[in-house]
Amino acid sequence: MTTHRIAVIPGDGIGKEVVPAGVSALQATADRFGLSLEFDEFDFASADYWQKHGTMLPSDWEQTLRQYDAIFFGAVGWPSVVPDHVSLWGSLLQFRRTFDQYVNLRPCRLMPGVTSPLAGREPGDIDFLVVRENTEGEYSSVGGRIFEGTPRETVLQETVMTRVGVDRVLRFAFEQAARRPKKHLTSATKSNGISISMPYWDERVAEMGSKFPDVRLDKFHIDALAAQFVLHPEWFDVVVASNLFGDILSDLGPACTGTLGIAPSANIDPSREAPSLFEPVHGSAPDIAGQGIANPIGQIWCGSMMLDHLGHPEAAAHLLGAIEAVLAHGPAGAPLTPDLHGTGTTAELGHAITECV
Amino acid sequence: MTTHRIAVIPGDGIGKEVVPAGVSALQATADRFGLSLEFDEFDFASADYWQKHGTMLPSDWEQTLRQYDAIFFGAVGWPSVVPDHVSLWGSLLQFRRTFDQYVNLRPCRLMPGVTSPLAGREPGDIDFLVVRENTEGEYSSVGGRIFEGTPRETVLQETVMTRVGVDRVLRFAFEQAARRPKKHLTSATKSNGISISMPYWDERVAEMGSKFPDVRLDKFHIDALAAQFVLHPEWFDVVVASNLFGDILSDLGPACTGTLGIAPSANIDPSREAPSLFEPVHGSAPDIAGQGIANPIGQIWCGSMMLDHLGHPEAAAHLLGAIEAVLAHGPAGAPLTPDLHGTGTTAELGHAITECV
Ligand SMILES: CC(C)[C@H](C(=O)O)[C@@H](O)C(=O)O
Ligand SMILES: CC(C)[C@H](C(=O)O)[C@@H](O)C(=O)O
Numbered sequence: 264m265t266t267h268r269i270a271v272i273p274g275d276g277i278g279k280e281v282v283p284a285g286v287s288a289l290q291a292t293a294d295r296f297g298l299s300l301e302f303d304e305f306d307f308a309s310a311d312y313w314q315k316h317g318t319m320l321p322s323d324w325e326q327t328l329r330q331y332d333a334i335f336f337g338a339v340g341w342p343s344v345v346p347d348h349v350s351l352w353g354s355l356l357q358f359r360r361t362f363d364q365y366v367n368l369r370p371c372r373l374m375p376g377v378t379s380p381l382a383g384r385e386p387g388d389i390d391f392l393v394v395r396e397n398t399e400g401e402y403s404s405v406g407g408r409i410f411e412g413t414p415r416e417t418v419l420q421e422t423v424m425t426r427v428g429v430d431r432v433l434r435f436a437f438e439q440a441a442r443r444p445k446k447h448l449t450s451a452t453k454s455n456g457i458s459i460s461m462p463y464w465d466e467r468v469a470e471m472g473s474k475f476p477d478v479r480l481d482k483f484h485i486d487a488l489a490a491q492f493v494l495h496p497e498w499f500d501v502v503v504a505s506n507l508f509g510d511i512l513s514d515l516g517p518a519c520t521g522t523l524g525i526a527p528s529a530n531i532d533p534s535r536e537a538p539s540l541f542e543p544v545h546g547s548a549p550d551i552a553g554q555g556i557a558n559p560i561g562q563i564w565c566g567s568m569m570l571d572h573l574g575h576p577e578a579a580a581h582l583l584g585a586i587e588a589v590l591a592h593g594p595a596g597a598p599l600t601p602d603l604h605g606t607g608t609t610a611e612l613g614h615a616i617t618e619c620v
Numbered sequence: 621m622t623t624h625r626i627a628v629i630p631g632d633g634i635g636k637e638v639v640p641a642g643v644s645a646l647q648a649t650a651d652r653f654g655l656s657l658e659f660d661e662f663d664f665a666s667a668d669y670w671q672k673h674g675t676m677l678p679s680d681w682e683q684t685l686r687q688y689d690a691i692f693f694g695a696v697g698w699p700s701v702v703p704d705h706v707s708l709w710g711s712l713l714q715f716r717r718t719f720d721q722y723v724n725l726r727p728c729r730l731m732p733g734v735t736s737p738l739a740g741r742e743p744g745d746i747d748f749l750v751v752r753e754n755t756e757g758e759y760s761s762v763g764g765r766i767f768e769g770t771p772r773e774t775v776l777q778e779t780v781m782t783r784v785g786v787d788r789v790l791r792f793a794f795e796q797a798a799r800r801p802k803k804h805l806t807s808a809t810k811s812n813g814i815s816i817s818m819p820y821w822d823e824r825v826a827e828m829g830s831k832f833p834d835v836r837l838d839k840f841h842i843d844a845l846a847a848q849f850v851l852h853p854e855w856f857d858v859v860v861a862s863n864l865f866g867d868i869l870s871d872l873g874p875a876c877t878g879t880l881g882i883a884p885s886a887n888i889d890p891s892r893e894a895p896s897l898f899e900p901v902h903g904s905a906p907d908i909a910g911q912g913i914a915n916p917i918g919q920i921w922c923g924s925m926m927l928d929h930l931g932h933p934e935a936a937a938h939l940l941g942a943i944e945a946v947l948a949h950g951p952a953g954a955p956l957t958p959d960l961h962g963t964g965t966t967a968e969l970g971h972a973i974t975e976c977v
Contacts, residue, residue, distance in 0.1 A: 340812060346811075346819070347811055347812035348811050348812055348813075348815040348818075348819050350812075351812045351813065351815075352815055356813070378739075379739070380738055380739060380850050380851055381737055381738065381739065381850075382735075382736070382737060382738065382739040382740075383739075401813075401814060402813050402814065402815075404815050404816070406778075406779075406816040406817065407816065408816075408820070413783075414783055414784065415782075415783070415784075416782065416783035417780065417781070417782045417783075418780070418781045418782070418816060418817050418820045419778055419779070419780060419816070419817075420778070420779040420781075420814060420815075420816040420817035421763075421776055421777070421778055421779075422763075422776070422777040422778075422779065423774065423775070423776060424774070424775045424777075425772075425773065425774045425775075426770075426771060426772070426773035426774070427771065427772075453864070453867075454703075454704055454705050455697060455704035455705055455707075455708045456705075456708065456713070456758075456759050456863075456864070456867065457758060457759065457777060457864070458705040458708075458709055458759075458761050458777075459761070459763040459764065459765075459775060459776070459777040460763065460775050460776075460777035461705075462703070462705050463765070463775045485867075485868055486867045486868050486870070486871035486872075487871060487880075487903075489846060489868050489871055489872040489875070490871045490872055490874070490875035490880055491875075493737050493738075493850060493872065493875045493876055494737055494875050506813075507810070507813070507814070510810075510813065510842075510843045511842055511843050511846050511868065513843070514843035514844060514846055514847045515843075515846040515847055515850065515872070517847070518846070518847035518848075518850045518851050519850055523844075523847055546844075
C-alpha cells in the first residue's frame with residue numbers, strides 16, 4: 264500500500280477551524296477505502312508565523328513541501344496583522360508559481376439542500392467547472408511607481424501572458440470539456456477593452472479550438488459573462504479564464520450556488536512534478552473567524568478533489584457523496600452552519616459528514 | 621431659452637433601433653418642460669461607416685463633436701465586420717479619453733414591474749450607483765508582443781494608474797455618497813492579488829476617505845464583491861471601481877436587477893469642458909439586432925441622465941417617472957419587450973413611455 268504524504272497548512276482565520284474537519288473526513292475515507300494518508304501539519308503561511316519570524320515562510324519551505332504528495336491548505340490572509348499583498352505573495356501565490364500549479368480548478372455546483380440566491384434554480388440546474396490560469400496574466404509582480412508622492416505620481420502594473428502559459432491551460436480546459444457529456448467550453452475575454460493581452464488570449468483560444476473540433480466553443484466578454492452567470496447559469500459547462508477573470512468567476516459562480524462556504528478549489532500541476540494544493544475558495548473570513556461557525560464543506564470537498572488527484576476517484580466520489588447526503592437533509596435535518604441557514608457549528612457539520620463516510 | 625445641441629450617434633446593431641425611441645422620449649419631455657433640444661445625427665462610430673471609409677471616425681470628429689452639449693449614443697461593435705478592439709478603441713474608448721469623460725456613472729436599481737433573477741428581491745431592495753473610472757487603469761493601449769510566432773511568445777499589457785486619475789474619480793464618488801441618505805461608499809479592490817496597482821488604489825481611497833469623515837467607507841476584493849452583489853445587493857449604496865472592475869460590476873449589477881436592457885450609463889466630464897456621452901449598458905447585441913425587439917428603456921433612461929447633466933433635474937425625474945409608470949404595469953399591462961417577459965416591440969414600448977411623459 265502506497266502511503267500518500269500530505270502537508271497540512273491551516274493558515275489563518277477560519278482556515279484553522281475547517282482544516283481539522285477536512286482531515287477527519289479524509290482519514291475516515293482513507294480507512295474505509297484502505298488507503299494510507301500521512302498528515303504533517305505546518306504553522307507557516309500564517310499571520311502568527313509572520314508575527315514570530317517576520318516572514319511568511321521558513322527559508323527551506325520549498326524543499327520541505329516538495330517531499331509531499333499534496334498540500335491540504337486552509338486559508339491565508341489576516342490584514343490587520345500583515346497586508347494581504349505581502350501575506351499572499353509571500354505564501355499562496357508563491358506556492359502556485361514555484362510549484363507551477365498552472366491550473367486552478369473550481370467546480371460550481373448547486374448541491375441538494377442548498378438554496379440558491381437565484382430564483383427557481385434547483386440542484387442540477389447549475390453545474391459547471393471554472394478552469395483558471397494560475398501562474399501568470401494579471402497577477403504579476405512586475406511594475407512600480409514613478410514620481411512618488413507628487414501630483415505626477417504614476418503606477419504601472421504589467422499583465423504578462425506567454426504562449427506556453429496560455430496554451431497549456433487552454434489545452435487542459437479543452438480536454439476537460441471534451442470529457443464531459445455537454446462538451447461545451449466558454450472562454451472569458453475582454454478583447455474589446457483590454458486591447459493587447461485579451462486579443463492574444465482569443466487568438467490562442469481559436470487556435471487550440473481547431474484541435475478540438477468536438478468541443479462547442481463560445482466566448483463572452485467578462486462583463487457580459489458575469490451577467491450571464493446570474494441570468495443563465497445553465498448555459499455553462501466548462502469556463503476557461505485568465506488568472507484575474509477566473510478569480511472573479513470562481514467566487515461569483517459559487518455565490519450563485521448558494522454560499523462560498525462550500526466551494527473547493529484545486530491548484531494543480533498536471534505534470535505532477537510538484538505537489539498540487541487544495542484550498543477552499545472562502546479565504547480566512549476575519550468576520551466570522553473564532554466563532555466556530557465556519558462551514559467546513561469547502562475544505563472537505565477539497566479533500567475529495569485531492570483524493571481524485573492522488574489516483575483514488577472512487578474514494579473521492581464517496582466523500583463527495585457523503586457531503587451531498589448530509590446537505591440533502593437541509594437545515595432542519597442536519598447541523599448546517601449559518602451560511603446555509605442552519606444553527607450547526609463547524610465541528611458538528613464536519614462530524615455529521617465524517618459519520619456518513 | 622437656451623438650446624441644447626445634442627449629437628446623436630446610433631452606432632451599430634440595436635443602437636440603431638433604440639436611439640429613435642430615446643430621441644422621441646426626449647423630445648416629448650423637452651416639449652412638456654419648455655426646453656429646446658436640437659438633435660443632429662451622425663453615421664460614424666459604426667461598422668457601416670468602417671466599411672465605407674476604412675476608419676471608424678472622420679478626421680474632424682473631435683472638432684465636430686466639441687460643438688455639442690452632449691452626445692446621445694447607441695452602441696458600437698459589430699465583430700463580424702470589424703474586430704471589437706479596433707471599433708471600440710477607434711470610437712467609444714477614444715471619446716472617453718479625448719473628452720476626458722473620467723466618470724462613468726451607472727445606476728443599478730430594481731424597478732417596479734421587473735422581476736429580479738435573485739429570489740425574493742423587491743423594488744427598493746436594490747438601488748446603488750456604480751462610479752467607474754473611465755479613462756485609464758486596465759484599459760490602456762500600452763504594451764505589445766515579443767518573440768512573436770515562437771514558443772517564447774510573450775505579451776505585455778500595462779495597467780496605468782495616475783494620482784490625478786485615481787483621485788478625481790474617488791473625489792467624485794465620495795461626493796456622490798456624501799449626498800445620498802445612506803452615505804456609504806464601497807471600494808472595489810484586488811490588492812491581495814494585483815500587488816502594485818491595487819494597493820495604490822487602496823492607499824488613495826484611504827487618503828480621500830480622511831477628507832469625508834461622514835461617509836462610511838468599506839472595501840471588498842472584486843471576487844468577493846461580485847459574490848456579494850448576488851448574495852447581498854442591499855448592502856450597497858455607492859460603489860467606486862477602476863475601469864475594468866467598474867465595467868464588470870456595472871453589467872453584473874443590472875443583471876441582478878433583471879435585465880441589461882434597461883441599464884443606462886453616463887460618461888461624464890465633470891468639468892464640462894467637453895461634451896459628456898450617454899449610452900445604454902447593453903451594447904450592440906448582435907444576437908437580437910434587426911428583430912425590433914430590443915428594449916429601449918436603457919436608451920431612454922440615458923436621456924433622463926442627460927437632461928439631469930444639462931441642468932434639468934425636474935425634467936430628468938419626470939422622464940424616469942414615465943419609465944417607472946410603464947414598467948409598473950408589468951408584461952400583462954404594458955408592451956414590455958421579451959427580455960422583460962413581454963411580447964412588445966422596441967417601437968411599442970418606446971411609444972408607451974413617450975405617451976406617459
Ligand atoms: C464595449 C466595451 C469596450 C465597453 C467597456 O468595456 O467599457 C462596454 O462594455 C461598456 O461598459 O461601455
Ligand atoms: C487570496 C487571493 C490572492 C486569491 C486569489 O486571488 O487568487 C484568492 O482569492 C483565490 O481565489 O484563491
